[in-house]
Amino acid sequence: MSASDRSADVIVIGGGIHGCSTALHCAMRGLSVILIEKDHAGRHASGVNAGGVRQLARHVAEIPLSNTSMALWHRITDLVDDDCGFTCDGQVLVAEDDEDLGNCRARVDDLTLRGFHHEELIDAAELRRLVPAVSDSCPGGVVSRRDGAAIPLRATQAFKRKAVALGADIREGVRVTRVARDGANWRVETDHGAFLSPRIVNAAGAWADRIAADLAEPVPLEVIAPMLMITARMPAFIKPVVILRKRKLSFKQFENGTVLIGGGYLGRAIRAENRTVLDWGKLATNAKTVWDLFPIMRAAPILRAWAGIEARMPDDLPVFGRSAKHEGVYHQFGFSAHGFQLGPGAGAVMAEIIATGSSNVPIDGLGIARFAPSAQP
Amino acid sequence: MNTLREIGQLAEHYDIAIVGAGPAGLSAAASAAELGLSVLLADENPAPGGQIYRAITTTPVADKCVLGEDYWKGGALVTRLERTAAAYAPGCTVWSVAPDETGGFELGLSLGGQARLVSAGQIILATGAQERPFPIPGWTLPGVMTAGAAQIALKSSGLVPSGRTVIAGCGPLLYLLAGQLAAAGANIVAVLDTTPRRNWLFALASLPDFLLSPYLAKGLKLMLQARRKLPFRTGVTALAAEGTDKVTSISVTHGGRTETIACDALLLHQGVIPGINLSNAAGCAQHFDAVQHCWTPTVDDWFASSIPGIAIAGDGAGIGGAESAALRGEIAALDAACRLGRISEAQRNAKAAPTQAELARSLRGRRFLDLLYRPAETFLAPPVDETIVCRCEEVTAGQIRDTASRLGVTGPNQMKAFLRCGMGPCQGRLCGPTVVELIAQAHKVSPAEVGYYRLRPPVKPITLGELAALPPTEAAVKAVVR
Numbered sequence: 001m002s003a004s005d006r007s008a009d010v011i012v013i014g015g016g017i018h019g020c021s022t023a024l025h026c027a028m029r030g031l032s033v034i035l036i037e038k039d040h041a042g043r044h045a046s047g048v049n050a051g052g053v054r055q056l057a058r059h060v061a062e063i064p065l066s067n068t069s070m071a072l073w074h075r076i077t078d079l080v081d082d083d084c085g086f087t088c089d090g091q092v093l094v095a096e097d098d099e100d101l102g103n104c105r106a107r108v109d110d111l112t113l114r115g116f117h118h119e120e121l122i123d124a125a126e127l128r129r130l131v132p133a134v135s136d137s138c139p140g141g142v143v144s145r146r147d148g149a150a151i152p153l154r155a156t157q158a159f160k161r162k163a164v165a166l167g168a169d170i171r172e173g174v175r176v177t178r179v180a181r182d183g184a185n186w187r188v189e190t191d192h193g194a195f196l197s198p199r200i201v202n203a204a205g206a207w208a209d210r211i212a213a214d215l216a217e218p219v220p221l222e223v224i225a226p227m228l229m230i231t232a233r234m235p236a237f238i239k240p241v242v243i244l245r246k247r248k249l250s251f252k253q254f255e256n257g258t259v260l261i262g263g264g265y266l267g268r269a270i271r272a273e274n275r276t277v278l279d280w281g282k283l284a285t286n287a288k289t290v291w292d293l294f295p296i297m298r299a300a301p302i303l304r305a306w307a308g309i310e311a312r313m314p315d316d317l318p319v320f321g322r323s324a325k326h327e328g329v330y331h332q333f334g335f336s337a338h339g340f341q342l343g344p345g346a347g348a349v350m351a352e353i354i355a356t357g358s359s360n361v362p363i364d365g366l367g368i369a370r371f372a373p374s375a376q377p
Numbered sequence: 378m379n380t381l382r383e384i385g386q387l388a389e390h391y392d393i394a395i396v397g398a399g400p401a402g403l404s405a406a407a408s409a410a411e412l413g414l415s416v417l418l419a420d421e422n423p424a425p426g427g428q429i430y431r432a433i434t435t436t437p438v439a440d441k442c443v444l445g446e447d448y449w450k451g452g453a454l455v456t457r458l459e460r461t462a463a464a465y466a467p468g469c470t471v472w473s474v475a476p477d478e479t480g481g482f483e484l485g486l487s488l489g490g491q492a493r494l495v496s497a498g499q500i501i502l503a504t505g506a507q508e509r510p511f512p513i514p515g516w517t518l519p520g521v522m523t524a525g526a527a528q529i530a531l532k533s534s535g536l537v538p539s540g541r542t543v544i545a546g547c548g549p550l551l552y553l554l555a556g557q558l559a560a561a562g563a564n565i566v567a568v569l570d571t572t573p574r575r576n577w578l579f580a581l582a583s584l585p586d587f588l589l590s591p592y593l594a595k596g597l598k599l600m601l602q603a604r605r606k607l608p609f610r611t612g613v614t615a616l617a618a619e620g621t622d623k624v625t626s627i628s629v630t631h632g633g634r635t636e637t638i639a640c641d642a643l644l645l646h647q648g649v650i651p652g653i654n655l656s657n658a659a660g661c662a663q664h665f666d667a668v669q670h671c672w673t674p675t676v677d678d679w680f681a682s683s684i685p686g687i688a689i690a691g692d693g694a695g696i697g698g699a700e701s702a703a704l705r706g707e708i709a710a711l712d713a714a715c716r717l718g719r720i721s722e723a724q725r726n727a728k729a730a731p732t733q734a735e736l737a738r739s740l741r742g743r744r745f746l747d748l749l750y751r752p753a754e755t756f757l758a759p760p761v762d763e764t765i766v767c768r769c770e771e772v773t774a775g776q777i778r779d780t781a782s783r784l785g786v787t788g789p790n791q792m793k794a795f796l797r798c799g800m801g802p803c804q805g806r807l808c809g810p811t812v813v814e815l816i817a818q819a820h821k822v823s824p825a826e827v828g829y830y831r832l833r834p835p836v837k838p839i840t841l842g843e844l845a846a847l848p849p850t851e852a853a854v855k856a857v858v859r
Contacts, residue, residue, distance in 0.1 A: 040791070047794070153794035161784070232802055232838065256797070261841075268478075275660055277475050278834060280485055280494055284847035291845040298845075301838035303802055 008032040008169065010354060011188050011197040013176050013211055015039075016046035017152070017340060018332050019203035020159035020170075021347025024080070027166035029355045034195055035160075035168060036188065038175040038207070039274065042156030045205055046340065048308035050228055050250055050262045051152045052241055053341045055118045056091040056144035057107075061317055061365035062342065063116055068361050069345025070118075070146055079344065081165075082158035085151030087255065089239040092122075092130055093142040094293070096246055103245065104142045118144050133237045135293050149241055149252055152340060159343070176204070179214040186328060199328040199354055206271060206311045208319075208333035212368070217325055219334070219371045220314050225269035225276040225307035226262065226337045227283060231300040233257030238294075249289045259300065261290055264337055267307040276307035312336040317366060320346065321353070324369035330354060331368050378459045381466040384488040387495050388464070389850070391417040393713050394484055394497035396471045396655060399427020400699045401691025402503030403454040405706035405713075409501075410461035412714045417497065418458070419469040419486060421837075425455050427505050428525065429699040432533040443560045444532065445553070447595070447699070454703060472835035474500055474659040474687070482686060483850075485835065492843040494850050499686050499713040502656050503706055506649035506692035509671070509752065510807050511546060512759045512766050512774070515618030516645065520625075524554045524646035537563040540641025543627050545569035545616055548648035548750040552599040555607055558644075567638050568603065569629050570611040571647065573753040580748035590742025614755065618643050647752040651693045654804060658832040661687055665825035668747045669696055670757075671810065672829045678733075679712035680705055688713060696747075697740050704736040758814040766815070767808035769801020777812055781819035788828045789813055802838055805830045 010026050012019045015037025023035045037043075053073050055066050077083045095101035108121045122130070123140045130143060164170055171192070178189040179200065188195040202211040209221035234257050242251040248263035265282040269275075283305055290297050313319060313334040323329035332350055335342060345361075352359040381387060393409050395402045398420035406418040426433040430451025438444055458465065466488060473485035481498045508525045515521065524544060530536040537558055542565050544555050555568050603609070615630035619637070626639045650671035653663060657674075662683035666673040673695045680688045690709040691702035708729050715725040759766065762775025780786050780795050789805075789812045792798055798812055799805035805812070809830050817824045 040788075042794075151794055153791065157784075157791065157794065231841065278473070280473065280483070280844075280847060281849060284844050287841050287845040287847075290841060298840070298842045300841045301802065302835055302841055302844055303838050304800075304804065304833040305835065306833045 006194070007185070007196040008034040009197065010199045010201060011036065011186070011195055012201045012203055013188065014203035014205055014208070014333070015041035015160065015170065015172060016044065016203060016205050017042065017156045017159060017343030018046070018335070018346055019201070020156055020163055021343045022201050022203060022332060022350045023168045023170070024159050024163035024166065025347045025351030026354060027163055027168045029351055031355060033163070033168040034197070035163070035170045036174050036176055036190060036195065037170070037172045040172045041160040041170065042153045045308045045310040046156040046343070047153035048228070048306060049152050049340050050252065050260055051149045051340065052091065052250060052252070053086065053148045053150055054091050054144065054241065054338070055341070056142065056147055057093055057243065057245070058338070059317055060114060064362045065320070065342055065345055065349060067118070068349060069342050072344035072348065073150070073341070074146070076344070080158040080162040082154070082161075084155035084158050086148060088146060088148035089241070090130065090143055090145045091147035091241040091243065092127070093243050093245060094127065094131065094134055094138050095141045096138055096244065098139055100246055101139045101141070104140070108142060118146065120145065130240055131238055131242060133294050133296050134242070135295070143240070147241065176211065179211055199330065201330045201332055201350065201354070203332040205333055206269070206309045208311055208331070212331065215323065215326060215329060217323060217368055217372070219319060219368065221334055222312045222314070223269045223271045224310050224312045224337065225267040226310060227265050227267045227278055227286070227305060227307045228260060228262040229283060229286070229302050229305035230261070231259045231297070232303055234259055234297070234300055237296055244289070247289050248286070249293070251290065251294070259297065261286060263289070269307070269309045271309060274309070276309060278305055278307060310337050318342070319368045319371075320366040321363050321368070324367065324372055378461060379464045381464055381469070382489070384486070384491045384493045387417065387466065387486070387493060388415070389495060391415045391464070391495065391497045392717055393417070393499040393501065393710070394419065394482070394495070395501045395503055396474070397427060397503035397505055397691070397693070398422065398425040398465065398467070399429060399503060399505045399691060400451065400454055400703040401505070401693070401706035402427070402501070403458050403706070404703040405501045405503060405690055405710040406463045406465070407454070407458040407461050408707045408710035409713060410458075410463035412710070412719055414714060414717065414719060416463035417495070418463055418465045419471050420465070420467055421470050423467050425458070425465070425467070426451050428529070430454070431529060436532050437535040438532065438561070444557055470837050471655065472837050472839055474502070474655060475834070476684065476686070487839050487843060490843065492839055492847050494847065496850070498717055500688070501706070501709050501713060502687065502689045502693055503691045504652045504655050504693045505702070506696055507652040507806060508646060509648045509650045510811050511645040511647045511756060512764050512811050513616045513618060513645070513756070514761050514764050515620065515624065517765050517768055518618050518620050519623040520620070520641060521618050521643045521645065524551060524644040527558065527644050528554050531557060531561055535561075537561045538642035538644070540564065541566045541639060542642045542644065543567045543569065543638055543640040544644045544646070545571065545613070545627070546646040547572040547752060548646060549596055549599065549746060550649065551646050552603040554644070554646065555603045556599055559606060565607050566640060568607045568609050569613045569616065569631070570609060571613045571616070571753055571756055572611070572750060574612055576749050576751055580745050583745040583748060587742035587745035596746070614753070647756055648750055649692065649696055650810065651695060653693070654806060654832050654836045656682060656687070656689050656693065657829070658834045658836050659687060660684060661689065663829065665823070666695060667825070668744060670751055680709040681712060686716065697743060701736055701739040704732050704739060707732050708736070758811065758818050766811045767796070767798035767801065769803055769807070770797040772796045772798040772808070774815060777815045778819055781816045787816065787820060789816065789830050790828070792816065793830075799830050804832055804836070
């Protein structure tokens with residue numbers, strides 16, 4: 001293999017939707033890219049998540065990134081030559097009682113003051129119009145009308161394929177063993193030899209703490225396994241994705257009638273073996289919430305349940321942006337079980353920062369410096 | 378034997394839980410109970426026997442000649458279990474097996490519409506075999522079923538297909554079933570043998586061993602009887618079921634010419650493969666067995682899987698037939714007792730030795746059968762694009778071929794994201810092997826390189842209501858009280 005096969009303007013570590021999107025956007029900017037993925041693109045969190053494309057109920061620190069991403073989702077076919085199964089039927093946060101609705105009102109007011117208008121308070125009548133099957137006791141909620149859902153593995157693979165089409169070199173089944181400085185370059189050692197580049201992007205998801213540790217920027221990353229389950233086909237009864245605030249629930253019916261039930265209940269992740277173990281007690285609680293809220297679902301057969309391996313940061317916010325210590329190192333991980341929607345936009349912003357040195361999209365509060373020892377109280 | 382009819386009768390914990398009451402499960406349960414272990418034998422069916430001895434205690438088929446003398450051997454296995462203290466739960470579906478955090482296992486079960494979690498120190502999966510998918514054009518038409526399904530109807534209810542019946546495929550069970558159905562009064566108008574003629578070349582090297590095997594006399598008798606009495610066509614190279622609302626005829630190509638045979642029922646069968654859904658979902662390692670041409674859980678000499686504490690006995694860990702299944706169940710139970718510290722390794726070895734010798738004898742000649750009855754490529758990877766491969770999601774062979782080559786999809790798990798094949802209620806039981814075969818063909822690699830679906834629990838569907846009402850386990854209650 002020649003040296004040119006082994007070096008590039010940028011090396012991206014991790015083939016999730018974030019790594020693939022960053023590789024694609026770097027290639028679109030004319031940079032040469034090598035992406036290194038230990039399994040196959042979308043094998044973990046990016047391939048097995050709930051597929052929610054959601055701006056609703058996000059932390060304010062990631063709303064600008066989310067907005068950038070949503071614009072790309074709405075022209076996703078132009079971007080990656082595949083519609084990624086993206087549908088836009090909105091997402092609705094259902095308030096279960098008046099106190100819950102009061103919190104919704106406060107949230108929407110706060111966003112309005114900050115200049116964000118994608119979340120809209122709705123009353124009981126509008127809630128019933130959007131989600132006719134919801135239990136009569138729910139007094140209203142919040143809707144984000146441009147939200148929707150996509151098919152995760154298909155979307156991640158579409159980003160990969162488009163990146164390859166634009167010249168990115170995607171190496172699947174190659175595991176990074178160590179990252180170290182090598183003169184002006186970064187040396188990425190793998191089980192298939194070493195690669196060199198002046199710039200590396202750490203998009204290694206649930207394995208990103210290992211890369212960060214090599215770079216002497218340790219992070220308190222928790223490896224989690226959020227669980228999901230899916231039912232057999234049901235008659236069409238709901239269009240938008242439904243989420244709750246008080247109890248954990250994310251609920252979505254696909255066009256084919258199957259219903260995806262999630263909400264962030266955690267199973268057990270066995271990271272070293274690429275495996276997860278489900279917690280049926282928690283899934284039972286998850287099922288009980290659906291039983292209460294959607295009586296139509298009570299006899300639905302559950303066909304499969306699973307969990308993906310994801311990274312969660314203590315503050316539930318991603319680590320995104322330049323390294324606090326090194327020139328040419330960029331971090332893009334720790335999306336804490338809500339990174340799928342951010343993938344397209346985060347890749348675009350990351351590529352812009354890499355190529356031009358900065359971006360107009362604010363990413364304050366997402367930097368790795370917040371976990372540096374000196375930043376701790 | 379203590380028969381449990383309600384989910385509430387199950388204990389919180391068993392030394393060993395055995396899934397499946399066919400020959401392997403019955404003998405494993407009896408053997409473990411005789412060693413003093415607390416045993417749960419959970420089985421989906423209403424009565425013991427598995428597929429091979431289905432309805433052995435309840436069948437209405439009184440004439441012993443119809444099902445043959447081998448069938449009635451199953452009775453002894455049930456009698457042996459009945460004399461023990463084992464708990465036997467019929468109609469009980471095990472939908473999940475997973476390691477718990479104490480070194481044991483958690484099982485998710487359903488019985489009578491109610492779900493429960495119980496724990497066990499050791500697990501033996503004795504879930505047996507399933508018929509190898511046999512996708513031909515028109516196989517989804519009413520009137521087309523697997524030969525095994527016809528055998529279930531015969532054993533459990535004494536029913537035979539009505540009208541003109543065609544049986545097509547290959548494998549020793551094909552002859553057995555043809556004989557059983559004919560004896561029971563079915564109108565068999567044709568037996569279409571798809572065994573590729575060149576298989577004899579590969580199988581001949583294993584012939585000497587076969588000549589010494591217990592299969593020989595039995596197999597020859599079956600085949601000769603069937604051939605003598607029934608209208609056989611050999612060297613079949615293409616099949617298609619035809620009809621609009623139901624099958625009305627079958628188009629068959631043999632010896633270079635194609636004919637149409639009118640029929641009311643078409644029974645398909647091209648051998649059996651291990652039923653791997655539960656072991657796969659539990660995380661047991663598996664490999665592609667090139668001789669039996671199927672995915673098989675990887676087990677050691679004691680039938681222990683890659684997960685310590687889970688053993689897989691019987692045809693679920695490689696096809697060996699009923700007699701070998703019972704012996705394998707026995708051996709796996711001895712190892713489980715040893716792992717639980719109830720018998721020493723020396724005791725285990727001494728007790729197992731005669732059974733292991735018998736097992737070796739019973740498997741003699743198996744290789745010859747595997748090689749001789751290996752299905753033809755054309756029936757493993759259907760060449761006609763319109764042939765439905767995934768019946769749940771109605772995905773065709775052409776779609777899979779196209780997606781594999783055009784989008785560069787290299788494995789069945791990625792294929793799911795594009796076509797949804799394997800994502801219906803059967804979780805790939807009816808399409809998995811074919812999808813793998815088609816991808817392998819598209820990329821000119823072996824099925825072993827393509828891999829198999831990663832399967833998910835619940836291995837059999839449970840309702841949302843059942844799951845929502847799942848009672849907390851004692852351990853969970855204690856955790857909350859603490």
